[in-house]
Amino acid sequence: MKKAKDHRVPEFARLIFERFASTKWHDEILGDLEEQYFDHLNHKKKWHADLLFYLEVILFIRPHIIRKNQKTNRIMILDNHIKVSFRNLKKNKIYSLINILGLTIGMASCLLIYLYVNYDLSYDDFQDDQVYRMWVNRVYPEREVSYPYVPHSFGPQLVKDFPEVIGQGGCFKPFNPTSIKLGDVTFLEDNLLFADSSFLSLLNFPMKYGDAATALTDPNAVVISESTARKLFGLEDPIGKHIEFGGNSKEITGVAFDYPNNSHFSFDYLTSMHQLPFFNEINWVGFSAMTYLKLTDGTDPAVLEAKLPAFVKKYAEGPIQKRNGITYDEYVAAGNGYHYKLQPIKDIHLYSNLENELKANGNISYIYIFSIIALFILVIACINFMNLSTARSTERGKEVGVRKVLGSEKRHLIPKGY
Template sequence: MIKNFIKTAFRSLLKNKGFTFINVAGLALGLAGCLLIVFYVVDELSYDRYNTKFESIYRVNSDLKYGGVVTSFAIVAPPLADALKHNFPEVEEAVRISPALNIRFKNGNEEIAEDKVIYCDPSIFDVFTLPMIDGDPKTALNDPNAIVITEAAAKKYFNKTNVAGQTLTINNDSIPHKITGVIKNIPTQSHFTADFFLSILSQESANDKTFNHFSFSTYVLLKPGADYEKLQAKFPELMRRSLGSSMNIDKFEKSGNYIRINLTPLKDIHLQSNRQRELSANGNIQYVYIFSAIALFILVLACINFMNLSTARSANRAREVGVRKVLGSSRWYLIAQFISESLMVTFVATLVAVLAAWLLLPVFNQLSGKSMAINLQTFTWLSPAVLIIVVVVGVLSGSYPAFFLSAFQPADVLKGKISSGFKGGVLRSFLVVFQFSISIFLIIGTLVIYNQLKYIQNKDLGFNRDQLLIVKNVNALNDPKILKQEIKQLPGVADATLSAYYPTNVVRFPNSVSSDQKTGLLTEYWSVDEDYLHTMGMHLSMGRYFSGQFASDSSAMVINQAAANMLGYTNDVLNKPLYAGQDNNKRTYHIIGVVKDFNYSSLRDNIGPLVMVMNQDWRTSLCIKVSTKNLPAFLAQAQHIWKTLAPTQQFEYTFMDEDFDALYRTKQRMGQLFLIFTTLAIVIACLGLFGLAAYAAEQRNKEIGIRKVLGASVSAIVTMLSKDFIKLVLISFAIAAPLAWFAMYKWLQGFAYRQEMQWWMLPAAGLGAVLIAFVTISSQSFKAAIANPVDSLKNE
C-alpha cells in the first residue's frame, strides 16, 4: 500500500509541474532560511558549554553605587576569590583572570604584539575545561615566570606543538618565560579567548588586600548540589566585614552608597551580561528571540503557501476524489494519499534546503561575524532535526488540504457543484492576510532599524573621528614624544596627541572625584596631553584647555558638562577645587575648562561624567589628525619613522572611524540579517500569492472569456482579478502597522540617543507591500486578460 501511495503521489506531482515547483521552491527557501537561523541560534546558545562543569561555574560581579551613579562591573576586588573559597563550603575552587595589555613576544629579531594574553591563577585548569596536550595542568602556572600557550600559538612561534620546556621572552620585562604546557585551542563559543596564559603570581596587584578596588574577572566552581542563590544571600555580610578593614562602611552606606557582589551563571554570560569590563563583546538574548521568531515565521509562511496552493487546486482534484470514492476508496485512504504527496514535497524541499544552507553558510558567516561549520557534531542534531521537520511540516502542511479534499461528496463533485477558484476560500484569505501581516511587520522593522543605524553613523558625537590615524603600542618606544614630534613634521599632519584614552577605545579608568572632600562622584578619568582637544576636534564651552606653557596645569583638570552638572556647578566652575581619589590617595586639582559633552560610549547610554588630567604616564597610542588625501604615501612615511625608532617593533595602526564602526558592527550585522530574512519572507509570501493568482485566473478563465466577448477591457479584467488580493494586503497592513509601531518603539527605547520613528515609514511599508503584491499578481492577471476567449469557451 505504501508503495502505491508513493507511486500515485509521484505521478500526481509530476503531472502538475508548476504547482510542484512553486511548493518545493517555497518550502526550500523557507527551510533554508530557517536552518541558517537555527545554526545561528544553536551557536549563540552553545557558548561556554564546552566546559564539562559549566552548570556549576559562576562569575562574580560587582555593583557599585557612588555619588548617585550606579555602575555594574564584570570584575571584583583581588582578594575576593580567596575569601569566597575559604569562607563558604559551597565553593570548590576559584580563579581570577585579567587581560594582559600591550604584550609583545620576541620572535627572533622581531617583536610581535599579541592581544590574546591573560594573567590567571593556576586553578584555571581546575575550573575551566582546557585540555592540555603537553605538560601538567596541576603545576603548569605555579611559577611566576611560567606560561601556557595554545596549539595555535605553539605552531606560530615554533611550528610544532610539543614545546614544553621552551621559552618565550616578553619585551616588557625581558625575562624568559618557560612554556610549561600547551593546551588545545579554546573553542570560538567562549566568552573569553586567549592564546597565552601567564601566571597571575607575577603581578603585584594580585596581592592587593583591599576590597574596594576592582581589577579581576573572578569565577567560582560550586560543589555539586550547591544553590548559588542561597550562596548569594550570604555575600552582604562578607562584604561588610571585608570592606570594614579599609573604609568606614557605615558612613559609606549612610551616604546612599554601596558595593555589592552577585553571581552570573557561566552559561548566561554571553547572552545576558552587559557589564563594564567584560572580557569580550557579548551577544544579546534579544537577538536570539527575534531571529527564532523570524525562523518560525518563515517556516509558517512556507507551510501556508503549501496549504493555500493545495486548497486552491481543489477544483482540479475534485473529480479525481469523486471518481476514487465512487470506485470504493475510503476517506482515510484519500487522506493518506494526499499526506503522502505532502511528505514527498517536503522531503525534496528539505534536501534542497539542507544543500542550500550548506552552500550559503560561508556567506552567512561573513554577514553574522560567525565561524560556523557543518561537521560530524552538527549532524548528530541536524539529522534527527531534518527527519522531524519532514514529518511535522509534511503532515501539518498537508493535513488541511487532505481533510478538505477528502470530504468532497462524489455526487456534488460529478455534478459540478463544488465552488472553485479564489472566491469562497475563507481560510485561504485568512492565511494570505497572516502572510502579509508578517511581511509588512518585518518591512516596518527593517526601515526603523536602518534609520536608527544611519542616525548613529551620522550623529554629531562631539568629536571628529574622520581622518584620525591611531598608531598602537607607542609605549614600546623609549620616548614616544620623539615619534610624535617626528610625525608632526610630516606634510599633511594637522596635529597629533599621545594618550591611552580615546572615545572609541575600550580602555576605561574610573575614579572618585569630589568638590568638598565628602560626597564623591565616580567619573571617567582620562590622562591626555596638551594637543588632545584640537586633534580630536572637541570644543570648550568655557575656560581654556591644557597648555605646555603653564607648569600649574599638572594639577589642573578639564571636565565635561555632565560632570559639571553632577557636581552642582553651573556657570561658576572655573578655578574651583576638585579632589580625585579616595582616602589617603586623594589629590587636589583645580578646574581650568569645561569641554562640551562628547559620546565616549555606546549611544545606548547617556553621556556620563568625565575628567581629563595632563599626565604622560599612560601613553599607549599616538593619534594623528591627517589632512592629506594620499594616505598610502603618508603611511609609508610614518612607518619609516617608526622603523627608525623601533626597528624590531611591528608598525600597527587603525583608523578611528573604523573603530567606531566596530562598536556597532553587531547591530549593523543584525540589521543586514534582518533585511535578508525580511526579503526572504516577502519572496515566500509572493510565491504563494503568485500560485494563488495563477489558479484563480485558471478557475475563472471562462468568466474572463465571457467578459471579453461582452467588451471588457484588459485593464478592467486585471483590476477584477487583482482587487480581491489587494484588499487582503490592505487588511494585513491595518493589522501589522500598529503592532510593528509598538514593537519598534519599544526597541528604540533601548537607545539613549535615537532617531524617533518617522511617519512616512508606515505608508511606505504599506505602499511597498501593495506594489509587491500587485506586481506578483498582475503577471498572471495580464496573461489571463489577453488570452483568446475562444480557447476558454470552445468546450462549452
C-alpha cells in the first residue's frame, strides 16, 4: 500500500474529536479514522479525504462516545429534577392549578396592559418632529375655553412674517355629515375634512394615486382614502372620476393610503376648504381652522409662542375694534384674551385636552396609572407564586433528604429552593 507520508490527519478535526469523546475510545476510533483517511488519500483528492474525515468525526457525536464529566452529569441531574417536578405537579393537582393559573393570569393581564399602553404611546410617533399644531386658550370675562381651532388667516400670515415657520396646513371637520352621491347610490359620510392645499404635503400623507402637493389646489378637488376608493370604485384607479359632494360635482384628484389608526386624525374624504366663501376671506378672530405649522430644525416653539401676542395684536386689533367698538387694549382690560399656543403633533393624543378634537384623546395620567397597576399585578402574582411554593417546600423535605443521601451537592439543590 502506497502511503502519503507527507500528510497527516486534519488536526482540527482530531482536536474536536478528542475534546468530545471519552478518552477510552480515543485510540481505537482515531486509529480507524486515520487508517481510512490514508486509504482515501490513495485514490481521492486531499480535500475530499479531509471532508470525509470531518464528516466521520461529526457522526461520532453519539451518547456512548461522549465523555461523561461534571458538566454532562449536571445535565442528567437536571433531567431528573424536571421529572420529579412534573410528578409533584401531578400529585397536588389543585395546588398546582391555583399556583400556575395565578401566575399566568397575572402575567397575561400585565402583557395586555402593556399592549394598550404601548399603543397609546405610539400615537403620531411617525410624524415629523418639527410639526406643531396651534391651539387657543380663549378667555372671556366670565369663563375660558380651549380649542384646537384658530382663525384660518393665521397660518399663511405666520409663514410670511416669521422665517422659522416654513410651512403651514389647515383643516377643519364639518359638524354635519354630508351626502356623497356616486351614480344612483348615496352615502351619508361624516368622516370628512376640509383642508387647504398645503395640508397633505405638510403632514406627509403617503399617496397611492395623485400628488400630495397639488391634489387640493383646485377648490373642486377631493382626495379620498384608499378604503373609500375601494368602496366606491373597486380596484380601479379613480383619478379624474366625479362624485357628487353635498350637491356639487367634484373631481377626485388623489387617493391617500389609509392613515394609521394610532394618529389623532383620520379621514375618508378630504376636500378643499376654499370652496367655502368664508375661507377665502381674511379672518383674524373667528376660530375656523386647525392650523399645523412646520418649523425649521432647532426652532424652540416657546420662542415663537412668545412672539405670538404681538402678532395677534397687530392683525386682530382692527377687526376687534370694528366689531366691538372698543380698542384692543380696552377689550383685553375687560377680561378678554386670546392666548395662542403651540403643541407638538406627537403630544396631541396624550397631553392635549381641548374641545372639538377630531378623535377622542387619551390621557397621560391613565397611561401612568395603568403602568403602575400592571407592575403591581405582576409583583403580586410573583409574590403569590413564591409564597405558595415555599409553603409547600417543607413537604418536599423528604425528597431533599434522599437527594442528599445519594450524594447531591448543595449547588444542585439550590435551584429547587433549598
